[in-house]
Amino acid sequence: MAQRTGNIWIDGNDAAREGTWLYWTGEPLGFSDWYPGQPNHRDADCLEMYRSFDYRWDDYACSGRRFFICESRY
Ligand SMILES: [Ca+2]
Numbered sequence: 001m002a003q004r005t006g007n008i009w010i011d012g013n014d015a016a017r018e019g020t021w022l023y024w025t026g027e028p029l030g031f032s033d034w035y036p037g038q039p040n041h042r043d044a045d046c047l048e049m050y051r052s053f054d055y056r057w058d059d060y061a062c063s064g065r066r067f068f069i070c071e072s073r074y
């Protein structure tokens with residue numbers, strides 16, 4: 001990767017039920033790419049691609065400031 005950006009929010013959370021990761025629509029993710037040892041925070045309910053984990057998944061507090069990736073229809 002020529003240029004690496006910071007940590008990035010992607011769609012996914014376990015806010016409704018700890019340990020059950022869903023899209024914000026409520027649908028199951030159907031895929032995961034957790035970094036070894038993650039998710040590791042009960043209080044962290046949002047899903048990020050973490051730079052130090054080579055952009056694999058990390059659970060993190062939703063109040064954190066991150067870049068984000070969205071899907072749009074047009
Ligand atoms: Ca959690």
Ligand SMILES: [Ca+2]
Nearest residue numbers: 040041058059
């Ligand atoms: Ca974590």
